[in-house]
Amino acid sequence: MVGVKSVPSPTIPSPAISADDRSHEVDHPSSEVALFGADQPLRLDCGVDLTPFQIAYKTYGELNADRSNAVLICHALTGDQHVANVHPVTGKPGWWETLVGPGRPLDPTRYFIICSNVIGGCMGSTGPASINPATGKVWGLDFPVITIPDMVRAQAMLIDRLGIDTLFAVVGGSMGGMQVLQWTAAYPARVYSALAIACATRHSAQNIAFHELGRQAVMADPDWHNGAYADQGIHPHRGLAVARMAAHITYLSDAALHRKFGRRMQDRELPTFSFDADFQVESYLRYQGSSFVERFDANSYLYLTRAMDYFDIAGDHDGVLAKAFAGIETRFCVVSFTSDWLFPTSESRALVHALNASSARVSFAEIETDRGHDAFLLDVPEFFDISRAFLQSAGKARGLTAKDG
Amino acid sequence: MSVQEVLPLNGLASEQSGPFRADHLLVAEMVKPGSKVLDVGCGEGDLLQLLETRGIDGRGIELSREGVNRCVAKGLAVVQGDADTDLVNYPDDAFDYVILSQTLQATRQPKVVLENLLRIGRRAIVSFPNFGFWRMRLQLLVGGHMPRTENLPASWYDTANIHFCTIKDFVELCDEIHVKMERAEALDLYGRPLRLRLPWWVWNLFGEQGVFLLSRGQGK
Numbered sequence: 001m002v003g004v005k006s007v008p009s010p011t012i013p014s015p016a017i018s019a020d021d022r023s024h025e026v027d028h029p030s031s032e033v034a035l036f037g038a039d040q041p042l043r044l045d046c047g048v049d050l051t052p053f054q055i056a057y058k059t060y061g062e063l064n065a066d067r068s069n070a071v072l073i074c075h076a077l078t079g080d081q082h083v084a085n086v087h088p089v090t091g092k093p094g095w096w097e098t099l100v101g102p103g104r105p106l107d108p109t110r111y112f113i114i115c116s117n118v119i120g121g122c123m124g125s126t127g128p129a130s131i132n133p134a135t136g137k138v139w140g141l142d143f144p145v146i147t148i149p150d151m152v153r154a155q156a157m158l159i160d161r162l163g164i165d166t167l168f169a170v171v172g173g174s175m176g177g178m179q180v181l182q183w184t185a186a187y188p189a190r191v192y193s194a195l196a197i198a199c200a201t202r203h204s205a206q207n208i209a210f211h212e213l214g215r216q217a218v219m220a221d222p223d224w225h226n227g228a229y230a231d232q233g234i235h236p237h238r239g240l241a242v243a244r245m246a247a248h249i250t251y252l253s254d255a256a257l258h259r260k261f262g263r264r265m266q267d268r269e270l271p272t273f274s275f276d277a278d279f280q281v282e283s284y285l286r287y288q289g290s291s292f293v294e295r296f297d298a299n300s301y302l303y304l305t306r307a308m309d310y311f312d313i314a315g316d317h318d319g320v321l322a323k324a325f326a327g328i329e330t331r332f333c334v335v336s337f338t339s340d341w342l343f344p345t346s347e348s349r350a351l352v353h354a355l356n357a358s359s360a361r362v363s364f365a366e367i368e369t370d371r372g373h374d375a376f377l378l379d380v381p382e383f384f385d386i387s388r389a390f391l392q393s394a395g396k397a398r399g400l401t402a403k404d405g
Numbered sequence: 406m407s408v409q410e411v412l413p414l415n416g417l418a419s420e421q422s423g424p425f426r427a428d429h430l431l432v433a434e435m436v437k438p439g440s441k442v443l444d445v446g447c448g449e450g451d452l453l454q455l456l457e458t459r460g461i462d463g464r465g466i467e468l469s470r471e472g473v474n475r476c477v478a479k480g481l482a483v484v485q486g487d488a489d490t491d492l493v494n495y496p497d498d499a500f501d502y503v504i505l506s507q508t509l510q511a512t513r514q515p516k517v518v519l520e521n522l523l524r525i526g527r528r529a530i531v532s533f534p535n536f537g538f539w540r541m542r543l544q545l546l547v548g549g550h551m552p553r554t555e556n557l558p559a560s561w562y563d564t565a566n567i568h569f570c571t572i573k574d575f576v577e578l579c580d581e582i583h584v585k586m587e588r589a590e591a592l593d594l595y596g597r598p599l600r601l602r603l604p605w606w607v608w609n610l611f612g613e614q615g616v617f618l619l620s621r622g623q624g625k
Contacts, residue, residue: 331482333477334484349485352484352486353491353494356484356494356495357494357495359495359496359499361462361482362464362482362484363476363477363481363482363483363484364473364484364485365470365473365474365477366470366473366485367474368470382474386474389477389480390477390480392480393479393480393481396480
C-alpha cells in the first residue's frame with residue numbers, strides 16, 4: 001500500500017502525469033498485444049459484436065513442453081496486466097509482487113504466468129478510452145456495456161491464441177476473483193485449479209450502491225461532458241478522484257484506518273479551522289484520489305464498476321448457484337479475510353456451500369486480519385502459505401514435475 | 406488429591422503407532438482404497454493426510470479457523486464449517502464414507518448429524534470417547550468429579566463436548582434410527598482394538614473409545 005504523503009492543498013490537486021502518457025497506453029500499450037480482426041469478433045452479453053478489438057497482456061516465465069503450467073491472473077477493478085513489473089505510467093512496482101515473483105507462491109520459474117488487461121480497461125485492451133475505428137474518435141459512451149462474462153470470453157480467446165488448452169490455475173482477488181469464478185462456470189474443463197480471493201458470486205446491493213456513488217461523482221464533474229471529455233482534451237479528474245476516495249474507504253477497515261491514522265494531524269499541531277486536510281486520513285485519501293486519476297480513465301471506471309454490478313452467477317443459472325458448478329472437477333481454493341466488509345466471509349461461505357453441493361474439491365480459509373478488503377494485495381504471510389500449498393498440491397495432482405511445479 | 410492424580414490417564418497421543426495415531430490407522434483400515442471420503446471435524450488434517458497416502462480422495466470440514474488454515478496450508482481440501490449446520494449443504498450419496506472422528510460428542514444434535522452422515526455417505530465411520538469406560542466411572546464414583554482425561558482435559562464449564570455417551574448408548578441410538586452396524590471396535594487406553602469378541606457390557610466397561618462402521622439399515 002502506498003504510504004501517507006503530504007498534500008497541503010485544500011482541494012484535490014491536478015494530475016502530475018500528463019494525460020498523454022495515459023492515453024498513449026490506451027492504444028499503444030508497452031506490453032504484448034493480441035489483435036482480433038473482423039473474423040474473430042467478441043460476442044458481448046449486451047448483444048453487440050465488438051470488432052476489431054485488442055487485448056494487452058504480460059507474461060512471466062515459460063510455457064512447458066506439454067503446455068500444462070499456464071496460470072492466468074485476473075486483475076481487480078483498477079488493476080492491469082502489470083502484475084509483477086514496473087508500471088509504465090506510474091513507475092511503481094507491479095501490483096501483486098507480493099504473490100508473483102521468484103520464490104513467491106506464483107513463481108515464474110515454475111509457471112507460465114499470464115495477466116491481461118480486461119476488456120473495457122484503459123491499459124491497452126479495447127475499452128471506452130480506445131479509438132473507435134468506425135469514427136476515428138475515442139469511443140466514450142458509444143462503447144458497449146460489458147460484463148464479467150465478456151471479460152472472461154475475451155481472455156479465453158487470448159488463451160486460445162497462446163495455444164493453451166487447459167489453464168493450470170486461474171487466480172484473482174475482488175473483481176479478479178469474480179473472473180476466476182466465471183472461468184470455472186463457463187469453461188470448467190479448461191481450469192484445473194481456481195484460487196478465488198476476497199470475492200463473491202454476485203455483487204451485493206451495498207456494493208452496487210457504492211459503485212453508483214462513484215459513478216455519480218464522475219458524472220457530476222462538469223469536465224465529464226457526457227463521457228465525451230476526450231474530444232475536449234480534458235479529463236474529469238476531480239469526479240474520478242472523489243469516486244476513488246469513496247471506494248478506497250471500502251477497501252480498508254475501521255480498525256486499519258484507526259491504526260494507521262487515528263485522529264492524528266497532518267503536518268500541524270492544531271486545527272486550521274478551515275477545510276484543509278487537517279487530518280492525516282484526509283490527506284491520505286486525497287493522495288489516493290489524485291494518484292489514481294493519473295493512471296485511470298474515468299469512463300473506463302464507469303464501465304468496469306457496471307460490469308461488477310451486473311455480476312450474478314446464480315442469476316445466469318436459474319437462481320441456483322450450485323447449478324453453475326454441477327459436476328465440476330476443478331480444484332478450488334476460496335480465501336476471505338475477517339475484516340473485509342466489501343466481500344465479507346459470508347459471500348465466500350455461500351460459494352463454498354454451492355461448491356459442496358456440487359461435490360467439488362474445495363479448500364476454504366478465512367484469514368484473520370484487520371486490513372480489510374485490500375489484505376489480498378498486502379503482505380499477509382498466512383495467505384501466501386495457503387496459496388503456495390494449494391498450488392503445490394494441485395501441481396502434484398496435475399503431474400507438474402518439481403522443476404516446473 | 407484428585408482422582409485425576411491418583412489415576413493418571415494415558416491418552417492416545419502418548420502411545421502412537423508410527424507417525425499416525427492408532428485410532429486413525431484403524432479408521433483408515435476401514436476405508437476401501439480409491440474411495441471418496443469426507444472427514445467431519447478433521448482437526449489439523451492428520452487423518453486426511455493418512456488417507457491421502459493410501460490414494461483416498463479426502464475432503465474435510467473443521468470448525469476452528471486455525472485448524473482449517475493449517476489443513477489448507479498442507480494442501481488438503483478442507484473448508485471451515487460446522488457439523489451441526491453445514492452438512493445439509495452436501496447432496497445425497499456425495500461420498501463413499503463420511504468420517505466423524507471424536508466429534509460426535511461436540512455436536513448440538515448428534516442424532517441429526519448421524520442421520521446426515523448416512524445421507525451424504527453410503528457408509529459412516531464414527532468414533533467417540535466411551536463414557537462407560539471404567540476409569541470414567543471411577544472418577545465419578547470415587548472422586549465425585551465429572552471425568553477428565555488427557556484426551557478430554559477440559560473442565561465441565563469450558564468443554565466443547567456437550568453430548569457424551571457410552572458405547573451402549575450409541576448402539577441403542579443406531580438401533581433407534583435403523584442404522585446398520587457393519588463393524589464395531591472398542592479401543593483400549595492406547596488406541597488398540599480389544600481383540601476379543603466380548604459382550605457389549607464388557608466393551609462398555611473396558612473400551613476407552615468406540616469405533617463404528619455404519620451403513621443404512623433396512624428401515625431407511
